[in-house]
Amino acid sequence: MAAESFDTQENGKSGHTRQQPRRATKRSHAIFEELQKDIMLGHLPPRAAILELQLADRFECSQSTIREALMFLQTDGLVERLPHRGTFVADSRGEDARELILIRHDIECRGVIRVLNHFGPLLRKELEADLDAMRQAAKEGDEYRLSLHDRNFHLNLYNAADMPSVSPILRRCLIHNHRYKILNSEPNRGLVETAERHVAILDALAAGDEKHAVEALSRHITTIVDFGPSILAVDADTGPEKLVPTKSGSAK
Known part of the structure; x- marks a missing residue:
């Protein structure tokens, strides 16, 4: 399931599902949120290549943690992961x-x-x-x-x-x-x-x-x-x- 910038929680006072700000419990969630912000603001521009090792150095974490964050971004359509070519920021047309x-x-x-x-x-x-x-x-x-x-x-x-x-x-x-x-x-x-x-x-x-x-x-x-x-x-x-x-x- 993709990470959210706002968690879904039940039992809201109004009786319907309430979106609440996430308190990240996993490092990959925090990285997902930071990368989502970079993509939304254009700091990572459309079609830019994403290098897992470079991100691992930036966030001081393992490449497996980066891969998990990228999977969340892929679920939201913000990145494309192409076999044998790598990961790229999705276009915005x-x-x-x-x-x-x-x-x-x-x-x-x-x-x-x-x-x-x-x-x-x-x-x-x-x-x-x-x-x-x-x-x-x-x-x-x-x-x-x-x-x-x-x-x-x-x-x-x-x-x-x-x-x-x-x-x-x-x-x-x-x-x-x-x-x-x-x-x-x-x-x-x-x-x-x-x-x-x-x-x-x-x-x-x-x-x-x-x-x-x-x-x-x-x-x-x-x-x-x-x-x-x-x-x-x-x-x-x-x-x-x-x-x-x-x-x-x-x-x-």
């Missing part, structure tokens, strides 16, 4: 990002009605704690920590839908959406505004308004990458049920 956003959009928006069935004061309090953590990270200019808490917000929210087989797919979409966003956004962008974009989602859910919750989530997800106003368009022939990637714009 606009085409992949667009498809993953479409998948994420479908998962989260279709799950709203199930989330509303479990949404109450305790879940809202947990999500507000995630939002406060995002705000704090944003104020400190820590984009990676903001990303962790942002992803945690969406995973905690979707966990209320009680779809455990789908949640890992959403988690992978979130990782790669955020990676692409970080690697392609302009420097010094509005991190505080990024955190505040979650308020509309919370307000709609707290009001029990399915329509506005779907609209808030849809806008939030489809503008996560700078493809233009939205990466979704209405198909003139089939109507609003058809989701079509736009051709406008490229990431800044």
Whole structure:
């Protein structure tokens, strides 16, 4: 099972699975988290070769420990391990990002009605704690920590839908959406505004308004990458049920 930057724990006060910050119990988990950060921030750029011996020296550990950490990264699609060629940082392409956003959009928006069935004061309090953590990270200019808490917000929210087989797919979409966003956004962008974009989602859910919750989530997800106003368009022939990637714009 892949290591997480946030552990999944049962028996949350709201009665659903709660994501909690990991307290690493194994060296490989700590190395996984550090390498994930390097990859997400571009310190290890797309397609860069990864040398196990070099990492073992850096982290002062055995190569078997490095291999375990790389297996976790491979499960998340952040590295590719090619027979007889070695290990490489996975590419981060606009085409992949667009498809993953479409998948994420479908998962989260279709799950709203199930989330509303479990949404109450305790879940809202947990999500507000995630939002406060995002705000704090944003104020400190820590984009990676903001990303962790942002992803945690969406995973905690979707966990209320009680779809455990789908949640890992959403988690992978979130990782790669955020990676692409970080690697392609302009420097010094509005991190505080990024955190505040979650308020509309919370307000709609707290009001029990399915329509506005779907609209808030849809806008939030489809503008996560700078493809233009939205990466979704209405198909003139089939109507609003058809989701079509736009051709406008490229990431800044």
